[in-house]
Amino acid sequence: MTSYTAYQTGEPIADTKAPAGPIEERWDRRRFTAKLVNPANRRKHTVIVVGTGLAGGSAGATLAEQGYHVVQFCYQDSPRRAHSIAAQGGVNAAKNYRNDGDSIHRLFYDTVKGGDFRARESNVRRLAQVSVEIIDQCVAQGVPFAREYGGLLDTRSFGGVQVSRTFYARGQTGQQLLLGAYQALSRQIAAGNVEMHARTEMLDLVVVDGRARGIVARDLVTGEISTHFADAVVLASGGYGNVFYLSTNAKNSNATAIWRAHRRGAHFANPCFTQIHPTCIPRSGDHQSKLTLMSESLRNDGRIWVPKAKGDTRAPGRIPEDERDYYLERIYPSFGNLVPRDIASRAAKNVCDEGRGVGPGGQGVYLDFADAIARMGRDKVAEKYGNLFEMYERITAEDPYEVPMRIYPAIHYTMGGLWVDYDLQTTVPGLFAIGEANFSDHGANRLGASALMQGLADGYFVLPSTINDYLARHPHDTVDPQHPSVTEAVEGVTARLEKLLSIDGDRTPDSFHRELGELLWDDCGMARNATGLRKALERIPELRDEFWRRVKVPGGGEELNQSLEKANRIADYFELAELMCLDALHREESCGGHFREESQTPDGEAARDDDRFSYVAAWEFRGTGAAPVLHKEQLVFEYVHPTQRSYA
């Protein structure tokens, strides 16, 4: 047992910004009580935005439109490449265009329930309210959503809900929404309102006199370390799924921005809440560098099954209908193949653990379109899912029109992230976190098509309303570049990079990342238990020490050096992984994507313990390897009363 697990519980924290009163009036009330910045004064204020995905791109564009001076960063060569672009399925909105009983309240209810009652009601209600404006905004930008023949917008269903509220653009919704935000941002860059730094990575946060006042960044082409100052800093740097090495995240998506902010005082909330997506293409070998998602929308028409008999190695077409187990339809008859992600993933793991998995190593289940093709015809299926089928065939060399797809769960999204209040401000004044980088809206499990909704809600509508209040209430002054806090941050970044370059060991950065990822997948993945988590908590610090002794980073710091970028990110993953395992160990209940084997119902479903764990776990950093301090934010449910989730 390491001292790391001997954490203390500190002062509880409260979300002090959420107004009281009827939940449907809270957002309007907050917007009214928020102080405004005079339009003429806005251009004197600088706001740094890190990241250009749906949240960052939309926030940067909107803040610039409002008149602020925005300085924005992305590690990619262009803001258009942020990983939001890979989101396939769609974006939820409570438009009720289908007249199928949808409403803002129902989207709110579904999201709180889908998150297994571990999200904040006020935030989720606001998200549902803002969702309808997102669709209007995106259509106005020219986002080519799917339409019906009458010219109106089409929708489809996603997991965990019984209405059709998901707007989509074939299997490329994220791409189209991101390009809409990117184009709006590009307009502001061309107009001189946004100073864009592409191929530039944030490596530390500058906190001066208790307020976030800037960042230290590295130009990835020249290696130059620079500091940038602002009146407020917004992190929109995405999630931390890549800590697992194999995930559906982009290869370079990383946790460094949020982890560095955490080290500077921003509490990290619910780090163990990670989402494992049920429908990904199984790994094909040790060379695997990432996993590819097959959109959840496929579960609208595809049927998931495995053979009834263990070790049945017949080709799928040779297994007769009565020898197949459509296990989701059997166990969850009312939601069938559209149960939420955590439930579908765990069910797939269970049938594979029983020895009924298919494909190499028995690590897969079938997603079968034969019935859909018979019902709708091949052309209609191709129209809905064509690009996904092509992608599947390209990767596996199997034609899903002829043989069922093989799928297996993979790390996809992280519900945890920096703790934020109702204004999306972290525990560091002046530091805001939006999109996947914060923890706020999805509880312990995110519903499909809600990530795009949250990213755009935060960036287009929520942050631009709340950041005014912060800016208006704080003095507008400049930062002294020679301030000790600034030089300390710059020296820290420089020393760390020099250290990485000087070790000259005998292992590659990736070899460490793979090892850490496997460890996390085994002990802090789809199912967790105290023994495994304690083992991981002993192993991670050893591996971290080994990394700092044996890593080999070729080349220098003053050039494009992708190995250095990687090693620097992996160094942070070791610390984050430790916190994830501690959070998972401390939360002795199952909820959503966090499944503790010790806490399950007789049917093997996640068993929450509301008496002990109906809170957000916000961790305060106390030093590398030192026990963090736990701050609890008690969750209050006034409108959606916690029950055992039932999708049967």
Place this chain on the structure above:
Amino acid sequence: MRLTLRIWRQRGPEQPGTMTAYEVDGISEDMSFLEMLDTLNERLILDGDEPVAFDHDCREGICGACGMVINGQAHGPERTTTCQLHMRHFSDGDTIDIEPWRAAAFPVVKDLVVDRSAFDRIIGSGGYVTAPTGSAPEAHATPVPKPVADTAFEHAECIGCGACVAACPNGSAMLFTSAKVVHLNVLPQGAPERESRVLDMVGTMDAEGFGGCTNTGECAVACPKGIPLQSIATMNREFLRAARRAPR
């Protein structure tokens, strides 16, 4: 399988580059092309050499970051992105030439990494609809006929990888530019800026040093997203229409 790779190595924009040969062994046909390069890079690091720099991110064929000229073809022998090209399309004993995009407007940064920021400037000069946040009308206020929406989508699929420019003997960016012009110009939401959009974007494209179009058609063949060659004709028509109407 065992392969010989001949890879363009160039330390920086100002340094001269050269093709350098490497042998790789134990390559599985299920590997993607980038995973094959990962394998080489892991070995180069342990051997004390510098790994080959290349852009990549999503590895799902959608972010547009990756791109290299493989045996003379942008993104290689299959119609897809480099990250979605798999080694099953090669044979044991093959020699594979790997080069960066080659175009005047895409200067080499290092090895296989090029600077494509000119694309961002083309978009910034008109590849948008001016619709500040909060100003949007109800989404159903303007129905868009499905065929029009489908045409817009087909052109909006462009991932900005630059294969069209790399494949073009003139280094022209007409396919890239026209994809955005057509996407927005066919939609009712894009109509108010229809003329200024095409004039400004074409102007920026020319100023960035891209070549002219001679209807070779290599761009559309190389495009991993299947942006149709016809979009260039549509953009030319839009340009002529706008130029005639523009106040002199």
